[in-house]
Amino acid sequence: MLLNIKNLTVAIEGKEIIKGLNLQVNKGEVHAIMGPNGTGKSTLAAAITGREGYEVTEGEIWYKDQNIIEMDADERANLGIFLSFQYPVEIPGVSMTNFMRTAINAQREYRGLPPMPAGEFLKLMEEKKKLVDIHSKLTNRSVNEGFSGGEKKKNEIFQMALLEPTLAILDETDSGLDIDALRTVAKGVNELRSEENAFVVITHYQRLLEYIVPDFVHVMYDGKIVKSGSKNLALELEDKGYEWLKEQSLV
Amino acid sequence: MSDQTNNILDEVTKGEYKFGFYTDIENDLAPRGLTEDTIRFISAKKEEPEWMLEFRLKAFRHWQTLEEPEWAHLHHPPIDFQGIIYFAAPKKKPQLSSLDEVDPELLETFDKLGISLDEQKRLAGVAVDAVIDSVSVKTTFQDTLAKHGIIFCSFSEAVKNHPELVKKYMGTVVPYTDNYYAALNSAVFSDGSFCYIPKGVRSPLELSTYFRINAANTGQFERTLIVAEAGGYVSYMEGCTAPMRDENQLHAAIVEIITMDNAEVKYSTVQNWYPGDKQGKGGVYNFVTKRGLCKGNRSKISWTQVETGSSITWKYPSCVLMGDNSIGEFYSVAVTNNFQQADTGTKMIHLGKNTRSTIISKGISAGKSNNSYRGLVKIMPGAINSRNFSQCDSLLLGDKCGAHTFPYIDTRNQSSIVEHEATTSKISEDQLFYCNQRGIDTEKAIGLIVNGYAKEVLNKLPMEFAVEAQKLLSITLEGSVG
Numbered sequence: 236m237l238l239n240i241k242n243l244t245v246a247i248e249g250k251e252i253i254k255g256l257n258l259q260v261n262k263g264e265v266h267a268i269m270g271p272n273g274t275g276k277s278t279l280a281a282a283i284t285g286r287e288g289y290e291v292t293e294g295e296i297w298y299k300d301q302n303i304i305e306m307d308a309d310e311r312a313n314l315g316i317f318l319s320f321q322y323p324v325e326i327p328g329v330s331m332t333n334f335m336r337t338a339i340n341a342q343r344e345y346r347g348l349p350p351m352p353a354g355e356f357l358k359l360m361e362e363k364k365k366l367v368d369i370h371s372k373l374t375n376r377s378v379n380e381g382f383s384g385g386e387k388k389k390n391e392i393f394q395m396a397l398l399e400p401t402l403a404i405l406d407e408t409d410s411g412l413d414i415d416a417l418r419t420v421a422k423g424v425n426e427l428r429s430e431e432n433a434f435v436v437i438t439h440y441q442r443l444l445e446y447i448v449p450d451f452v453h454v455m456y457d458g459k460i461v462k463s464g465s466k467n468l469a470l471e472l473e474d475k476g477y478e479w480l481k482e483q484s485l486v
Numbered sequence: 487m488s489d490q491t492n493n494i495l496d497e498v499t500k501g502e503y504k505f506g507f508y509t510d511i512e513n514d515l516a517p518r519g520l521t522e523d524t525i526r527f528i529s530a531k532k533e534e535p536e537w538m539l540e541f542r543l544k545a546f547r548h549w550q551t552l553e554e555p556e557w558a559h560l561h562h563p564p565i566d567f568q569g570i571i572y573f574a575a576p577k578k579k580p581q582l583s584s585l586d587e588v589d590p591e592l593l594e595t596f597d598k599l600g601i602s603l604d605e606q607k608r609l610a611g612v613a614v615d616a617v618i619d620s621v622s623v624k625t626t627f628q629d630t631l632a633k634h635g636i637i638f639c640s641f642s643e644a645v646k647n648h649p650e651l652v653k654k655y656m657g658t659v660v661p662y663t664d665n666y667y668a669a670l671n672s673a674v675f676s677d678g679s680f681c682y683i684p685k686g687v688r689s690p691l692e693l694s695t696y697f698r699i700n701a702a703n704t705g706q707f708e709r710t711l712i713v714a715e716a717g718g719y720v721s722y723m724e725g726c727t728a729p730m731r732d733e734n735q736l737h738a739a740i741v742e743i744i745t746m747d748n749a750e751v752k753y754s755t756v757q758n759w760y761p762g763d764k765q766g767k768g769g770v771y772n773f774v775t776k777r778g779l780c781k782g783n784r785s786k787i788s789w790t791q792v793e794t795g796s797s798i799t800w801k802y803p804s805c806v807l808m809g810d811n812s813i814g815e816f817y818s819v820a821v822t823n824n825f826q827q828a829d830t831g832t833k834m835i836h837l838g839k840n841t842r843s844t845i846i847s848k849g850i851s852a853g854k855s856n857n858s859y860r861g862l863v864k865i866m867p868g869a870i871n872s873r874n875f876s877q878c879d880s881l882l883l884g885d886k887c888g889a890h891t892f893p894y895i896d897t898r899n900q901s902s903i904v905e906h907e908a909t910t911s912k913i914s915e916d917q918l919f920y921c922n923q924r925g926i927d928t929e930k931a932i933g934l935i936v937n938g939y940a941k942e943v944l945n946k947l948p949m950e951f952a953v954e955a956q957k958l959l960s961i962t963l964e965g966s967v968g
Contacts, residue, residue, distance in 0.1 A: 286919050308922035318923050324916045328938030337934055338924035345925065377938065394924065 236297070237262050237433050238283070238402055243294035245275070245282045252278040254458035255294070260402070263430040267444055268437045269469060270455035271477045276437045277321060279455070280406045283435075284318045285311045298402065313345035317400030319391040321407045326378035331390070332360065334378045335397055342398065363396040367423040385416035392423040399427075404435045409443035421446030441473040454480055516573035522546065525673055528573045532642050532677075535649060545662035545672030552666045558800055558829040559858040559890055562771065570736060572674045572707070630691065636720075637682040638693055641709050644680035651682055655713050659742040659779045659806070667738040667773040667800075671707045675740070678709040683718035683749070692948050693722045708739040714749035716782060721752040723951055735760075737796075738773045747782030747809065752790070754947050755803075756955050758962075759795035766825025766854075769797025776803035780812035780838075788815040789832065790946040792955040794962040797826055802860065804833035807841035807869070814843040817943040819955075821936075821962050822855030822887070831861035831892075836869035836902070845876040848940045851887035852963055858890040863904055865897040872902045880910040881939050883932070883963070933960035 238260040245253040253275045260266055268276055281289045283296060285308035295302045303311055326334065340350040351359075360374060367389045379387050388408050395403055405424070409417055424434065424447050436447055444452070444466060452468040453460045461480060462468065472480070516527050525546050529539040554565070631638050637648060644652050662672035683689060714720060737759070743751050753776075762769025772795075778787035789803035805814025816832035834843035843863065851857040863874045880889035891908050913935050921931035937944065937956050944952050 284923055287915065307927075308919060309925055309927045312923050312925040320920065320923075324914070324920045326917055326920070326935060326938055328941035329934055334921075334924075334934070337930065338921075338926055341927065341930065342925040398924065 236260070237299065238435075239295075239297040240283075241295045241297070243279075243282065243296065244292045245278055246290045246292050247278070247288060251292070252458055253282065256455075256459055258453065258460065260433045260435060262401075262433055264451065265428065265434045265436060265447060265449045267447075267449035267452045267466075267469060268435060268455055268460075269439065269441075269452060269472060270480075272439075274455045275458045276455055277406055280318055280404045280435075280437060283311075283404060284308055284316055309341070310345075313342050315401035317395050317398055317403045319388075319395060319403065319405040319408050321410065323379045323382075323387045323391055325380045325382075327380055329378050331374040331376065331378055335360070335394060338394075339397060359397065363393055366396050366426055367393045368419050369393050384411040385413060388412055388420055389416065389423075392420050396423060396427060399432075401432050402435070403427075403432065404437065406437045407439065408436070409438055409440065417443065418446060441469040444469050456480055515571050518571050519568040520546075520570070520572060520674065524572050528674060528676070531573060532645075534642075534645055537649075537653065538645055541657070541662070542673050542675075545669050546674075548663055549666070549669035549673055552669055554666055558860070559856065559892070560798055560800060560827050560829050562798055562827075565736060565771065567670075567736075573676060631689070634687050634690060635684040636687060636689055637680065639680055641675070641678040641680050641711065644711070648680070648682070651713065652680070652711070655711055655742070655744055657742075659744060659777045660740050660775050664775060668740055668775045671709060671738045671740045671775070675707040675709040678711075678739070680710070681712045681720060681722060683712075683714040683720050685715040685746075686717040687715075688718070689720040693720060706735070706737045706739075708737075708741075710739070710741040712741075712743045712751055712753070714743075714745045714751050714785075716747040716749060718746070718749045719751075721754070721948055723754045723756075723948055725756040725758075725951070725954070735770045736773070737770055739775070741774070741776040741803070743778035743787055745778070745780050745782060745785035745787055745812075748784050749782060750786040750788075751778065752788045752948075753778070753803070754951055755789075755791040755793075756947075756951055756958060757791065757793045757795050757799075758958055760797075761795050761826050761962075762797035762824065764824050764853075766797070769826070770795065771798045772796040772801065773798075774801040776801065777806065777833075778804070778814070779806045780809050780814060780841075782812070783809040783838070784811045785809050786813040786815070788813075788817070788946070790815075790817040790943065791819070791830075792940075792944070792947070792951075792958065793818070793820040793828060793830060794958050796828075799826075799828040799830050801830045802832055804835070805843060806835045806837065807843065807872070808837045809841075810838040811840045811842075812838055813841070816843075816845045816847070816861075817946045818847045819850065819940040819943045819959070820848070820857055820859075821850040821959060822852070822857045823962060824853040824855060826853075826855040828856070829858045829860055831859045833862040834864070834874055836863075836865045836872040836874070839868065839870050839872070841869055841872040843872075843874045845874070845878070846942055847876075847878045848943055849878070849880040849889050850883065850936055850939070850959075850963075851880070851889050852883040854886045856888040856890070858892060860892040860894075862894040862896070863906075864894075865899060865902045865904065867898045870899055870901045872899075874902075874904045876904075876906045878906070878908045879939070880908075881936065882910065882912045883936075930960075932963060936960070936963060 236259055240256060240258040243253055243256045244251060270276055282291060285306055291304045296304050336356055369389055373386060408420055449466050452464055452466055454462040516524055525542045529542060660668050662669050681693060712722060745751055759770035780787055787805050793799055803816060807814050814834050820828045820830050822828050832845055845861055847859045849857040849859055859878045865872055878891050882889055889910055893906055895904055897904055917935055918928055918931050936959055944955055947955055
């Protein structure tokens with residue numbers, strides 16, 4: 236098992252957001268997590284990736300056979316966990332090229348590898364740019380600075396393609412995307428899917444799941460996964476709305 | 487920022503000064519303290535002509551009538567000007583023809599600093615005039631430069647060999663009456679560099695000088711004079727590190743630049759003197775007067791500085807834009823950490839028509855330090871159609887440091903345009919997490935973000951310096967900011 240979350244409870248400033256959540260993800264799988272706003276989906280992503288201020292008060296997160304809850308965010312990243320941000324931040328003056336080169340070499344260093352030669356890196360950039368249809372100009376600009384909403388999300392997938400994570404969490408990557416950008420992003424993800432990695436796709440809407448077809452769909456409500464099923468669950472949810480679910484969880 | 491982030495900042499800012507070492511070279515010391523006798527001693531040691539001694543004495547007498555300025559946003563205990571040794575020279579006289587003859591210990595010092603005086607410099611296109619303490623130890627590539635008619639030598643040599651040039655220009659941009667520290671420097675200056683670019687000559691080499699304070703309790707009083715005749719061009723680089731020391735050391739330098747019609751001088755500085763320890767003990771007091779005079783029409787002077795060292799920095803590289811259509815530029819990155827204090831900026835004095843000036847200042851404060859930008863843009867009545875653009879940004883790391891901006895604008899005609907922009911920002915937790923999530927640890931992330939922030943200025947440095955400066959920014963903030 237790649238990721239095994241056991242009875243996870245997460246609090247922000249003392250307030251419990253995730254209340255005893257369980258989730259198992261194997262290599263080669265795509266899991267979708269759906270649910271209304273404020274149910275803890277993004278908090279779950281933050282807890283897995285080790286963001287400060289998200290306190291794990293109970294439970295365990297096992298990744299590649301180790302409990303990672305005490306680990307710093309950068310170490311988790313170096314172990315192959317990637318987060319596609321819902322709101323990617325801007326870093327003025329730091330070019331995408333420089334940023335990704337620093338990231339790749341940091342991860343290589345963690346794995347005991349020498350820095351990637353500049354030529355090889357540039358070649359890799361060119362190759363991955365095509366995957367998400369990113370223009371050369373974007374990579375010369377500062378990280379996310381002046382990028383449109385769609386460009387920012389494509390840029391996240393571009394970074395994922397470069398870093399080749401084992402576990403990728405996509406936090407509302409579809410929000411703010413027009414249909415073309417959505418297709419591009421989905422195409423990027425689908426090409427990266429393999430038997431050696433896994434995806435956790437967080438989304439409000441079933442729309443994205445038409446393009447990134449999940450193996451499992453989980454519905455989150457009030458800090459817990461209240462229902463799991465196949466991709467058909469997403470359709471059912473779309474049809475009946477989250478109110479239906481609320482009734483279910485009360486039952 | 488959260489406590490956790492502050493802790494990280496603290497940790498990273500705690501990096502110790504990497505150039506803290508001390509070379510034990512026998513010194514030829516002046517007696518402690520400052521009297522007319524001290525000045526005669528210095529002048530005699532340097533075998534100076536009478537006119538030079540007279541200049542020093544006039545400056546000294548004037549200095550005695552002055553009070554230390556107190557207007558800067560700086561706090562330090564009173565300086566005991568009588569407790570300082572005003573002259574120190576390595577005893578082994580260094581008029582040498584090759585590196586083999588240089589004191590091996592000195593060479594080792596250069597190695598630690600990463601300065602290579604060997605012929606590789608030539609391939610890199612750099613001539614080095616290295617100053618240790620007060621006397622130039624070795625000057626390279628004078629021959630190459632001489633072929634173009636360029637004079638590049640120590641100030642002492644210039645006094646001996648080119649007295650007419652020194653007499654003509656010295657003190658014309660920064661008179662000894664200019665300010666307290668300028669008067670002091672004029673009285674006791676030890677050595678420095680002299681550079682003369684003849685008419686129509688573009689220097690084929692980037693000129694660079696490394697300064698270094700050594701010898702306990704020794705003040706260092708550099709004096710640099712650069713003259714570019716009509717159509718001349720030179721890019722001049724100055725870089726400094728100093729050894730670790732407990733007592734505060736005083737440094738009061740003067741740099742004067744003069745450009746004639748169509749001439750251009752680029753002056754770049756990387757300053758990394760000992761900043762004091764984490765408790766604020768020790769460190770260099772750096773009181774510098776740097777000024778350029780764009781005397782000719784269409785001439786240009788550009789100051790670029792990266793200031794990471796010194797416990798106190800008081801420094802305002804300025805341009806007097808006298809010639810019509812002349813251009814002044816000031817690009818600055820000033821980093822303060824722990825208990826460092828910096829009060830730095832520029833003055834742009836517009837006298838000629840259609841003169842233009844640009845000011846880009848990037849302050850970075852960490853630890854418990856204070857970082858001030860102080861700048862004056864003065865547009866005189868005759869400076870019609872002149873323009874200034876100023877941008878002053880401050881970046882705060884942690885919540886115990888300070889950033890201050892003191893812009894003064896004085897415009898005396900209707901046709902000129904002055905623009906001033908200022909921002910203050912912090913490294914956000916979001917940015918740090920974003921970097922962390924890509925596998926970049928917090929220390930590296932801060933280095934990356936800070937270098938990005940300062941990029942506009944770093945890009946103005948000559949390539950070789952830019953690389954050094956980037957490293958320096960990260961080193962300076964190590965253990966202070968991620």
